[in-house]
Amino acid sequence: MELKSIFTGLSGTLAGLTVGVMVAFGSAQAAEEEGGTPHYPIEHPKHVHWSFGGPFGHWDVGQLQRGLKVYKEVCSACHSLNLVAFRNLEELGYSEEQVKAFAAEYTVTDGPNAEGEMFDRAAVPSDRFPAPFPNEEAAAYANNGAAPPDFSLLAKARAPERGFPTFIFDIFTLYAENGPDYIYSLLTGYQDAPEGTDVPDGSHYNPYFVGGPTLAMAPPLSEEIVSYDDGSPETVDQYARDVAAFMMWAAEPSLVERKSLGFKVMIALLLLAILFYLSKKAVWSALYNEGSASAGRAAPAPAMAAVGSAPRAGVDFIDDIELIDGIGATIAKRMKSKGINSLAKIAAMSVAELDKLGEAVNARNRPVREEWQVQARELIAGKPPRAAIDRAKVEKLLGKKF
Ligand code: HEC
Numbered sequence: 001m002e003l004k005s006i007f008t009g010l011s012g013t014l015a016g017l018t019v020g021v022m023v024a025f026g027s028a029q030a031a032e033e034e035g036g037t038p039h040y041p042i043e044h045p046k047h048v049h050w051s052f053g054g055p056f057g058h059w060d061v062g063q064l065q066r067g068l069k070v071y072k073e074v075c076s077a078c079h080s081l082n083l084v085a086f087r088n089l090e091e092l093g094y095s096e097e098q099v100k101a102f103a104a105e106y107t108v109t110d111g112p113n114a115e116g117e118m119f120d121r122a123a124v125p126s127d128r129f130p131a132p133f134p135n136e137e138a139a140a141y142a143n144n145g146a147a148p149p150d151f152s153l154l155a156k157a158r159a160p161e162r163g164f165p166t167f168i169f170d171i172f173t174l175y176a177e178n179g180p181d182y183i184y185s186l187l188t189g190y191q192d193a194p195e196g197t198d199v200p201d202g203s204h205y206n207p208y209f210v211g212g213p214t215l216a217m218a219p220p221l222s223e224e225i226v227s228y229d230d231g232s233p234e235t236v237d238q239y240a241r242d243v244a245a246f247m248m249w250a251a252e253p254s255l256v257e258r259k260s261l262g263f264k265v266m267i268a269l270l271l272l273a274i275l276f277y278l279s280k281k282a283v284w285s286a287l288y289n290e291g292s293a294s295a296g297r298a299a300p301a302p303a304m305a306a307v308g309s310a311p312r313a314g315v316d317f318i319d320d321i322e323l324i325d326g327i328g329a330t331i332a333k334r335m336k337s338k339g340i341n342s343l344a345k346i347a348a349m350s351v352a353e354l355d356k357l358g359e360a361v362n363a364r365n366r367p368v369r370e371e372w373q374v375q376a377r378e379l380i381a382g383k384p385p386r387a388a389i390d391r392a393k394v395e396k397l398l399g400k401k402f
Contacts, residue, residue: 042207043189045160045181050245052256055174055263059249059256061093062230067246068092070239073226075151078143078217080131083152084250087125091253099125106130144202146216155179155244155251160210174259179251180244182208187240190219316382318394319343323379325386326363326370334361346376 111118133139159178193205
């Protein structure tokens, strides 16, 4: 009786669990179907054409200067740029004097002085951009609880994955622009939240944000908020491009050099691979082609006149396998016991057969290495034997000088 009640209780619990899991699963599915995507960013970043994209990219110095201006006049109110020193701006085409004047517009805290006090002074080129807030807490407090991230590495830190198979192609096109793509998309991507999306006070809907449907930054850009003196359009779109490019430069000033070096290395490796392949072919062709038998394929049959042991009319050669340099009396005897008794038989062998023969007569690898086959064909063609002693013998037998 007791046992039965335990069992019923257990199966009841199990059934309850199963139903619970099914309900949870079902509701998760329902949420997904209702459009509550649990995956951010909701929209993939737009793909922008950047001057620094690809292996032949270059910085558009004019664009970087405009981006600096946007940063200085808009973003720097909230975002720091802790790792960039004023003197780095010389890379944007500014002279030392211009950088000095630019730095002097900022005030930095220095010290302590002889009295142990910190003091303020005008910035110099070796100083870094001062942060807008004294610390992270102050930054968060002033921005609805979310501290604006530092810009120094942001363009590299925010690089949403592009997924398969795009990332494979990205390797070959040296694509490294997810960061600026993302920043551009975020800055131009503010829009009205779709019905049913919860937008808390002080946050703003943006489907490009990686952290969720809304973020704490209000749209920072609007038309004509920054004046350009090079005639570029003073639009949100242009500002977003320029500041994103500037942030990419700040995060990786050597991006262009890195990519062009990488490309050269890839080309060099490719050339090297071709070279290795060709030299491999050249080295091995001596073994496979000269013997005129690539593995497994028999060499073309030599003239029938060569078969036999005595010279015949019109063909001046002696059919003696011992005339091959490398075959002495002992090996010749072993070969003959295997039925290899003429130059023609050696000349007609495949490489595999030559190898086997070498094993059989206790002269491993030598048939190929010592070119027994090439020698046999030379002798059949009436050429002199390679060894001087054999040559003398043949000259005597044939009654002629080579
Ligand atoms: C009024 C203050 C303020 C200004 C001005 C401002 N931002 Fe922000 N920004 C923020 C805050 C706050 C966050 C953090 C948002 C969050 O995490 O919800 C943020 C976050 C960001 C992010 C990171 C988003 C992410 O993926 O985490 C980027 C990029 C960004 N801002 C770019 C800019 C640019 C470019 C400008 C200038 C055109 C700018 N911001 C101006 C306050 C500001």
